[in-house]
Amino acid sequence: MKERKIKMRPDEVKDFVDVASKCDFDIDIFYNHFIIDAKSFLGVMGLDFNSILTLKYAGDNREFENYVDQLAVAY
Numbered sequence: 112m113k114e115r116k117i118k119m120r121p122d123e124v125k126d127f128v129d130v131a132s133k134c135d136f137d138i139d140i141f142y143n144h145f146i147i148d149a150k151s152f153l154g155v156m157g158l159d160f161n162s163i164l165t166l167k168y169a170g171d172n173r174e175f176e177n178y179v180d181q182l183a184v185a186y
Contacts, residue, residue: 116183117182117184119160128155133174134175
């Protein structure tokens with residue numbers, strides 16, 4: 112299981128969900144006590160974009176990894 116800390120802006124959600132949706136594995140965003148499906152546009156739009164989010168997934172997709180690298184925060 113891979114875990115990354117990310118931060119995104121509302122204008123990045125559509126691209127993030129599009130890239131995540133191409134993956135054949137589950138991707139979850141953990142925020143406070145909630146778990147959001149990263150492939151759900153409405154779910155991701157409901158997040159607090161001022162917070163650092165925890166992304167967890169157990170697969171490999173180079174395009175997704177490259178996109179997450181752009182959103183990653185030093186933690």
